[in-house]
Amino acid sequence: MDFIQGLDPSKLVLAETVLSFALSPFSAPPYNLAIFLFGTYAQENTDGVQSLRTFTGLLGASAVYDIVWMINNEQNSFVKFLTFILLLLKIPTFLAFGMALRQRGVQFGGLGGPDLSGPTVWSMPGGFTSGGRDGYQTVDEERPNHTSRPPRPPAAGPPVPAAQPPQPPLASGGYQSG
Numbered sequence: 001m002d003f004i005q006g007l008d009p010s011k012l013v014l015a016e017t018v019l020s021f022a023l024s025p026f027s028a029p030p031y032n033l034a035i036f037l038f039g040t041y042a043q044e045n046t047d048g049v050q051s052l053r054t055f056t057g058l059l060g061a062s063a064v065y066d067i068v069w070m071i072n073n074e075q076n077s078f079v080k081f082l083t084f085i086l087l088l089l090k091i092p093t094f095l096a097f098g099m100a101l102r103q104r105g106v107q108f109g110g111l112g113g114p115d116l117s118g119p120t121v122w123s124m125p126g127g128f129t130s131g132g133r134d135g136y137q138t139v140d141e142e143r144p145n146h147t148s149r150p151p152r153p154p155a156a157g158p159p160v161p162a163a164q165p166p167q168p169p170l171a172s173g174g175y176q177s178g
Contacts, residue, residue, distance in 0.1 A: 056097040
């Protein structure tokens, strides 16, 4: 762990960004450049822990995709070697960003799933949140005794059929004219 703590995450991300940019014109995984550009932002953003957590998760998942990419796609041997080097660099970078998250007091979501009790980024429309908003009733609140709509008028008896206009008599026979 001392080796991982001694690594500089910003230099690792910069090296991987440059390497993925150099591989981008060739038959290489196209998502690596976007992930490492986002990693540059996440590493420099000192306020946002969520972006650092997102980058760390994307980095770990992209390592699996790199293996699948190298198996399924034909590459030049030099490009394949550089893609493999990029894959190997992802391991210490993932560990360094995991340590950075731990130092900031954030744990990376384990197998138990995300922490749903923490602060949310968005809320359900219509006030289906625990705090309610804009006068909407929340799911947790009890229904008040009064209703917001006026009561319906009592239903009248069965409807009275309207009078039918008289029908002309049917002709009994073949063809009649006028």
